[in-house]
Each structure stands twice: as C-alpha cells, then as structure tokens.
Amino acid sequence: MTSIKKNIWYISKYASPIKYGFGTRHFYLAKEFCRMGYKTIVICSDSSHLLNFPQFKSTYTKEVFDGVDTWWIKTIKYVGAKSIRRMISWIDFELKLFFMDKRKLPRPDVVIVSSLSLFTIINGYFLKKKYKCKLIFEVRDIWPLSITEASNFKASNPLIKLLAWIEKFGYKNADVLVGTMPNLKEHAEKITGNSLQCFCIPQGVDMNLYASPAPLPKGYAEQYIPRDKFIVAYAGSIGRTNSLETIIECAKQLSHNDNIHFLFIGSGDLLSFFKSETESYNNITFAPKVKRGQVQTILAQCDLMYDSVMDLKLYHYGLSRNKWIDYLYSGKPLLASYSGFPSMLNEAKCGQFIPAEDQKSLKKAILYYSALSTEELNDIGLRGKQWLISNRTFDKLALDYRELF
Template sequence: MSRIWLINFFASTPATGIGGRHHYLGRELARMGHEVTVVAARRHHVLREGVDTAALPAEEMTDGYRFLRIDVPAYAHAHDKRRVLAGLVFSARLAGLRRRLGGRPDAVLCSSPDLLSYLGAERLARGCGARLVFEVRDIWPLTLVEIGGYSPRHPFIRFLQWIEDRAYARADRVVSNLEGAVEHMAARGMDRGKFTWVSNGIALDEVAAPAPLPPEVAQQIPADGLRIVYTGTLGTANALDTLIEAAALLRDLPDVHILLVGQGRARAELEARRDALGLTNVRFLGAVPKPQVQSVLAACDVCYIGLTADPLFKFGVSPNKLFDYLISGKPVLYGIDSGKFKPVERYDAGLTVPAEDPQALADAIRRIHAMPEQERRRMGENGRRAALEHYDYAQLARRLEEVLTG
C-alpha cells in the first residue's frame, strides 16, 4: 500500500461539483488498497452553483478516500484576477499538508491547469522524499496565448512558462489526459520517457443503472425519426452553431431532429440563430442531472460532439461526454480536429468531420440517415466495446498506479 496525495485546485466531490477525474481515480486507487487523499481549494469557480463553501468540512471521507480542503481567498469567476491570488495562497499552504495529515506521502500528483500549485507541490514532495508526478489536463500557458489572446511576452505568461518548463524538467513522471501532449512537452525539452497517457473515462457502475427521465423531459424527445443529440454545456467552444447551421441544410429531411440537452451562456444566442433561420428541427431540452444522461442517449439515435477549430486541439482532447457517448452504444458524429487522436475513426464508432464545417456535418448526417439500422448499430457497438476496453476508470487507475508507485 502507498500513501498517495492527488493535488488539484479545482477538484470536487459529486456532492459539490462534477466529481470528475480525480474523484474516480482516487476512488479506484483506494479500492486497490492505497491510502488516497485528494487535495483541493475550499472555493473555486467549478463548484456547483449554490454550494455553501464556508459550511463544507475541512476533511471528509468519500468513496474510500479522504477529501481535504485548503482555505483560499474567494474570487467571483474564472476571469477574476483574484483567482491568481487564490492560486498563490493554495500553493503556499501545500507545505503544511505534512503536518496537517500527520505523515509523509509516497507519491504526490499535482494537476494543471493551475500551474501555481506545482511550486508548492514540488517543495512538498521533495521535502517528504516522495515521487513527484506532474499532470497536464490543459496545456498552460499555451491555452492562454492561443485561445485567450495573451502575448507570450506578458510577464505573468512568462512566469507560467517558467513553471511549466520547470515541471517537465524536475517532476519524476508526467501524465496527461491528452494523448498528443507529449509532442508539446518534448518541444519544451522534456524527456519523452517520462510521459504516460492516462485518458479521462467512465465509471461503469454509474452508467449501468441510469436514472429515468422525468415525463416533462421524455415527452420532448420525438418518438421516431433520426434523433441527433448533444449533451453538456452550451458554450461557444462546443461548435454548436455549426450544428445549427447544418440543421438548416437538412430542411428536406423532416424526420431528422436535433436535440440540445444542457445549459450555458451560448443558449440564448443559439436559440436566436435557430429562430432567425426559421428552423423547426432543433429543440432545446435544458439540462438534466448526470445520472439521467444515459437515459437521454438511450432515447436518441446519434450523438454529436464538436469543438472550435483551434490549433491547440492538435495535441488531443479528452471531453467527458465523448466517453458517455461511446458507452451508450450509439454512433458518434465527431467534429473535432484533434490531431492524431481520432477516437471515432480509430474504433469505427461513427463518422468524423472537420471542425466548424456545417456542410460536411450535414453531409455526414445525410449519410447516417441513409444507413441501414444494422450499420448504425454496428458502429455503436464498436464504440461501446472501446469504452469498456480502454476507458473504464478502474483500468485507467491501474495505469496511473504504475506511474505513482513505479
């Protein structure tokens, strides 16, 4: 048994946020017999709206692992400059974990995109003689430069770049949920031998018994036709305007239905675009709780996932909804330019189209509309098999265990 500390400023439990990657990996590592602690900030912008952060316990046990919260200054949203202060305080207070937890870890994993945490995690690990693993879930500061529009010469960007390069040089091992991230890391001087790909995935116990849909949601899903569904945040990055524009090219197929299940800042703009185009084949169903997602997918025929055509995605992507889609057994329309990571093509689990290309997406929908049901079912089964064989969190945790324990 090893004592493992997983540090992620933005971690949460299922009761306070999405839970997500470190909840599932922590749970599985604990089931293997390890003593696992997930360390997070008490307050951050990824927590569920309405959570009383002041009332949350400093420590709690959840699904076999310990979840520990570090107090940090409050900030209002992702772009609030006080977020930097919160990150610095979090990093500084990591040094007190050894005293607070009453022992030394065998392994410390520090997860980005909060690069500031790495400095505190490195000091902690080296002071305890622990193996140090740096995890990259979003390539910072490159994301801030290529998508956020910041200059590489900005003083804060240069500071983050120094931390990133230091992490690649000094961490014992480096992992990422982005398969192609190693190319960026090697270009920054990292030894390729340090790298291990540990994708995001699915928790099979959660998808095995999905919660039923309430009648007010179920009745909005057409009883027949080709039902193409998107589930998740309605945001600009998800290329949902491409899906709306593709729907406008499919007016001659009245039995094709586009269903968007979720909420987000882009919803009003997307609804306005639908109305301006006079579309009757696009419906917005609102968000559903995570346990109901598989019930939504089961009631539909095809799943859509897209992202904007940003060069950053050439290093790969690992969106949670992709794995929800694969395990559903439904074919996937994949509109992401994700470099060598081509999961739908790799597993023959649907159709892949260029990002932000409404005509190509509409053509793919026509192709899948004309497909025999047996062919669609074959693609869906391929995707489900891939999810079971490659993206079960129990298997992913075993891969991470090898990195953490050597």
C-alpha cells in the same frame, strides 16, 4: 514494482468527491489506489465555480470518502471562470498548501500534482525535495496554450509569460508526466527541449454513474424530443469555444429534410443568440440542461451524437473528453468536428471525425448515417460502448498508473 505499498498524495485544487455533485477523476483513481493497498491522501480546495461545497469552519478539514483521506483547504470563493478572484483563489490555495502542517499526513512516496491550477506544481517540487519522493505532474489542460489559442491573450502578456515559465518548470522537474490527452509528450518535449517520461492516462468512466439513469422531468420528452425522427443530438455547453456554428448552419441547410431533427441540450453564453437565429426552423430544438444522471435517458432517445471544437493548434496534442465517454456509453454512433490528434472514435470504430468547421463534410456524414438501418446504427454504437467498458474504467486506468509508482 515492489510488494511494499506506498503512500500517495494526490493534489488538485479542483478534486471533488461525488458526494458534492460531481466526482472527478482524482477521487475515482484514489479509491482504486486504496483498493490496491496504497494509503492515498487527496488534498483539494473548497472553492469552485462549478460546484457548491460545505462551508468549512477551519482552514484545514479532513473527511474520508471510500477509504480516501481527504484534506479540504478553505480558500477564497469566486463565481466566474474568467474572474480575477479565480486566480486569487489559486494563490490562496497554494500559500495555504505550502504552510499546511503536514505532520498529520503519512510521509509520501509519490506526489501527484494535477492541473489546474498550474501553480500547484511549484508546491509539488518543494514536496519532492523535502520528502525525497517521486513527483508525477498530471496535465488535464495544456496551459497557457489553451488560453492563448482560445482567447485574446498574447504570448507577450506578463501573465502568460509567468504561466509558460511555470509550465516549463513543471515539465523539467517532474519525474513523470501524465497527460489526459494522447500527444502531450510532443508538446512537453518541444517546450523543454528534453526527452521526457510522459504517458497518457485519459479520462475514465465510472460504471456506477450509468447503473440507474434518472427519469426526465415531467413533460420534458414530450416538449423537446420529437418522435419518428432521426435525431442528431448535442449535449453540453453552448458557448464560443464549443464551435456549434458549423452544425447550426448544417441544420439550416437540411431544414427541407423532414426526417432529420437537431436537438441541442444545455446552456451557455450563446444559447439566446442561437435560439433567436434559428427560431424559424422547425428542425432545430434547444432543450434545457438536465442533471448528469438524466443525460443517458435523453441520449437513449436519440440516434446520432455530435461534438465539436474550434480548429486550434492546441488539439494537435489531442484531448480526452468526458462528453465522448457519455456519448460512447449511450451505444450511439458519434460524429466529431475535430481536426486534432485522433483517439477514441478511431480506436473504437464507433463514428467519424469530420474536419473542424467543415460544414459540407458534416452534412454529408449526417446524411450517410441517417440512411443506415437501425441495426447498422446499433452495431456501430455498440462497438463504442464495448470499447469504452474494456479500456476506460477507472480500475483499468489505476493499473496503468500503478506502473508509474
């Protein structure tokens, strides 16, 4: 690495500073790049189905967050993640990014394009050619494989074919690939037939988020969190892809065990269905979704964390879950119903992978952990927290990224 500091453009439609409700990895890494002396620009959209941004008057608006010059592109708004307007918003972003007057920006030495949207890699390619700069393609979700695996879309669908072409184009024309998942290299080389420069820089942890956990709403704990029980907790979306059927059935089979209680915190399309299906079981509680700053307050009152995904080939390439970061920081053991490429739990030795959708093995594991002493549970959970702090802070991940510049 030379001593000359470079200019970095970090482009993602869904980048968001913490000021507007949720800070994404783009801003945390960009802030660290700035601290290293790099001039860092983030280019993003003001349209998201997850967050509400200010109503910008101009098509292009500049703000500065922690030294990071941020250019907002005003794009078509939409509501649902599966709406047609979402894809129209993608195209709107790409067209406005392409025609953006970039003379106000410092000439880039490195352009990082972070999916989603997958279309942005095409803009990244043109920027690479125009400025003779290095192009890094950051993949946070493997599209279109995620769609074909978890939905009814077939590979022959024209939209899927288009996305597959763009994916292959991006893999072949980027100078470096970065995956948040640990085994992207195998997938990308299978798609292209080429040997590729591909590295894993996973999701990170911002320690400031956990500095002062917020209190729960008045009466929340008394109503939803039982005392003197071994609490198995899940916090997150309650939908089809979350594959909670396995633990729900496990909870039903353990309803005779007065010591174990199952707590589900969150909302989603299947919440009403699961509540109706389990209303006669006293060992299952569904609690309302809480703010991000309150999550650790809830997890501190639980004993064993749980997560699950569907049994899909997609996960052969691994994943990097923000949920696992929250869980590990809580200092509690984690069980994950997951049959994909292993990471985090096995590295930190803070829990156990259970084969996806294997209710019998999950039940056995829950009974095992419920029989451990408080000291044994704390030792396991603490290993996870210490590993997280040593390996996943954004200053550490930014150093890994710097090696690619």
